[in-house]
Amino acid sequence: MRCILFLSLFLFSGLINFAQEQCPLIPKPLEAVKTNEGFVLNKYTGLIVDVPELKDAGTYLQQQLLRLKQLPVGRASSSKNTIRLSIKKTSKADESYELIIAKEGITVTGNSLAGVTNGVSSLLQLIVLQKTENGDLHLSGWKIKDAPAYGWRGFMLDESRHFMGKEKVKQLLDWMALYKLNRFHWHLTDEPGWRIEIKRYPKLALLGGLGNYTNPTAAAAYYTQEDIEELVHYAALRNITVIPEIDMPGHATAANRAYPQYSGGGNTQHPDFTFDPGNERTYGYLTNILREVNVLFPSGMLHLGGDEVSFGTDKWLQNEGIKKLMQQHAIKDLKGVEHYFMERMADSVFSMHARLLAWDEMADLNLPKDKTIIFWWRHDKPGQLKMALDKGYRTVICPRLPYYFDFVQDSAHRMGRKWGKGFASLPDVYNYKVTTVVTDKRQQAQVLGIQANLWTETVTNLNRMDYMVFPRIAALAEAAWTKNELKNYDAFTVRLKEQLPLYRADDIYFYNPFNPAEI
Ligand code: TNX
Numbered sequence: 229m230r231c232i233l234f235l236s237l238f239l240f241s242g243l244i245n246f247a248q249e250q251c252p253l254i255p256k257p258l259e260a261v262k263t264n265e266g267f268v269l270n271k272y273t274g275l276i277v278d279v280p281e282l283k284d285a286g287t288y289l290q291q292q293l294l295r296l297k298q299l300p301v302g303r304a305s306s307s308k309n310t311i312r313l314s315i316k317k318t319s320k321a322d323e324s325y326e327l328i329i330a331k332e333g334i335t336v337t338g339n340s341l342a343g344v345t346n347g348v349s350s351l352l353q354l355i356v357l358q359k360t361e362n363g364d365l366h367l368s369g370w371k372i373k374d375a376p377a378y379g380w381r382g383f384m385l386d387e388s389r390h391f392m393g394k395e396k397v398k399q400l401l402d403w404m405a406l407y408k409l410n411r412f413h414w415h416l417t418d419e420p421g422w423r424i425e426i427k428r429y430p431k432l433a434l435l436g437g438l439g440n441y442t443n444p445t446a447a448a449a450y451y452t453q454e455d456i457e458e459l460v461h462y463a464a465l466r467n468i469t470v471i472p473e474i475d476m477p478g479h480a481t482a483a484n485r486a487y488p489q490y491s492g493g494g495n496t497q498h499p500d501f502t503f504d505p506g507n508e509r510t511y512g513y514l515t516n517i518l519r520e521v522n523v524l525f526p527s528g529m530l531h532l533g534g535d536e537v538s539f540g541t542d543k544w545l546q547n548e549g550i551k552k553l554m555q556q557h558a559i560k561d562l563k564g565v566e567h568y569f570m571e572r573m574a575d576s577v578f579s580m581h582a583r584l585l586a587w588d589e590m591a592d593l594n595l596p597k598d599k600t601i602i603f604w605w606r607h608d609k610p611g612q613l614k615m616a617l618d619k620g621y622r623t624v625i626c627p628r629l630p631y632y633f634d635f636v637q638d639s640a641h642r643m644g645r646k647w648g649k650g651f652a653s654l655p656d657v658y659n660y661k662v663t664t665v666v667t668d669k670r671q672q673a674q675v676l677g678i679q680a681n682l683w684t685e686t687v688t689n690l691n692r693m694d695y696m697v698f699p700r701i702a703a704l705a706e707a708a709w710t711k712n713e714l715k716n717y718d719a720f721t722v723r724l725k726e727q728l729p730l731y732r733a734d735d736i737y738f739y740n741p742f743n744p745a746e747i
Contacts, residue, residue: 251370252357253350254407254702254723255709263369265331269311269355270364274304278314285313285336285345288405288465292352297360309333311351313344323410323467324375327351329367345467346408350374353406356730380624380677381708382411383701384473388418388482389441389684391449396690398462399734400697405466407705412463413531413679415473416451419481419498423450424472426520429513431486438485441685456524464526471585472525475533476514477503477569478540487513492550493543501540505569506549515576522580529601530577535587537566567593574600591616601676605632610665617671625665626679630656631704633696634683637739644686644696654741658703658717678708691737698731698738699724 251260277286289311293299304310311334316326318339325338325347336347350372358365383404385392392400401412416423422436437450451459463470477492484491484500490510494501504510518530541562544550550565559565570586574595577584585601591612597620604613607627616623629635630652636644637653645651657680666672680700687693702724706715721741731738740746 250719250722251372252723252726253353253372254720254727255706256714256720256723257350257372257374258711258714259371259373261371263330263371266369267329267331267334267367268364269299269301269334269367271300272309273299273301274306274310275301276304276307276310276312278312281315281341282313282344284465285341285348288345289313289348289352291465292402293355296352296356297365299360299365312336313348315339315344321375321379323379324373325350327370327372327374329354329370331369334367342410342467345405345465346374346376349405349408349466356406357726376408376709377711378675378677378708380411380679381409381705382413382624382626382677382679383409383704384413384415384626384679384681386415386418386682386684387423388415388421388479390687390689391421391423391440392684392690392693393449394451394455394459396693397459401459401463401466401468403697403701403734404468407702408467408709409701409705410467410469411677411679412468412470413473413681414470415475415681415683417474417482418479419501420444421449422482422486424456424474424521425450425452426517427453428516428520429487432483432517435486436482442688453520453524460525469527469529470525471527471529471531472521473531473533473585474514474517474521475535476573477505477566478535478537479533490514492541492547494540495542498540502537502544503569504547504549505565506544506547506551506553508549511572511576514573518573518576519580522582528582529585530580530582531585531603532570532573532577532590533587534566534570534590535605537589538562541566563592571595588612588616591619591621594619595621597621603679605681613665617666617668617674620674622674622676624676624679625662626681627660627665630660631678631680632683633680633700634686637696637700638741638744640744643692652700654700654703655717657700658707658715658720660707661712663712678704680704694737695739698736699727699741702727 249262290301293301313336316337320339322340323342323346325343327347327350328335336344338344338347420439420441422432425433433450437448440446460470478501480503481500490503490513491500492502492504544562574584583599588602588604591602600621602616602621603624605626605628607629629650634645635652662675
């Protein structure tokens, strides 16, 4: 009797352990149950794409299987040994998905292309974590039901200060997709370089693209419109929306090098930092630029920056055009001029049916709530976030600490930013909770999500980029995807360890938090 009791207890606890076995995925899914029979993936496996709407998700899966595992999975000729992608309309959110790995086959089901693509990314991650043996890849059985906590899971890359190039951006997009990050915010213009071809104003790229933050004489580096189309498509296949940022009226130095007639001047530290709000022609010029940009990026979102304008407004009060403007519109101070400028540009953005995105300085303005998104970055100015939310704006949360990835991730690091004792450690990136800065329930619904920003003044080459991005990108993904209640830093690190061989295999020069001495 006693024996039977022990035996059943043993079996029961075994069962619980089995069911509770941690799913290796990052970000951690909502629900993942391990089953006892898995699937063998090999060159005989075929792909079934149920509806034309899912074609891109199929292409993404096939491309990555071939590239990462040399598995040539073609369209299935029978219904055995298949991966099936299908749509099942439910009341669930668009990005949710279900992934079942069973002996008979694999199915990825979602409400939409976005959901199925997320499911494909989860499947790919489970696949790359396994080794192929004699052409067979043994996958454990899983029933996964998953949905993101936030719809905006962003990463920003500054390519003005240092240009990283198309191949590096593709690699970044691959990792973003594998971790289900879905917004790529592309900071393409700033003081050192203008990185996007504008056909109407060719000198922007040709002259504005010269130099970078550390070397003002570096050869021109920029993306042609064809490059941009290629990358936007590459991202779209991976459920990533690309948002361009054309920073104004500050951070405009590179543009002003190409077309000085629109410069509003600057100071010795930041020469020609601003566009000229006192010159009526500036508005037409910038609107023409934005028209070309808006056609290239189907996201329908234009980020106009609007940050740190006061860094370079020293010449504004001596500017006749600005003086006149202030008189005509009863504008009292330079802040007022800044706001006048942004409202004019907002009209241009809305005339293109795009939405206006801007840094938190612009929360001061009263713009249409449904068409404006504010990015809160100054963690030391919570009032600015409150103002944005009180005004009804939707917001993206990217506080400098811990979400500026130009800040070091280990206090011992000397290369990169530190703010007194402030830096952006892996646990800080992981443990961040929006609910600690936005306590009001209704206002929590205005938060679109979380984003990390990689500014590149100190990121001088591709290895440095890796070192700042990895592995924090994994922690960011889980902070943005996984509900707070399900997050656990220690459990995350167990899964993160399994990712390091993947970084090595992709030639990534990452920071190893488990062995900081490793290079
Ligand atoms: C602030 S964040 C900036 C950037 C810098 C960054 C450096 C923001 C909107 N402006 O121009 O690169 O700090 O950490």
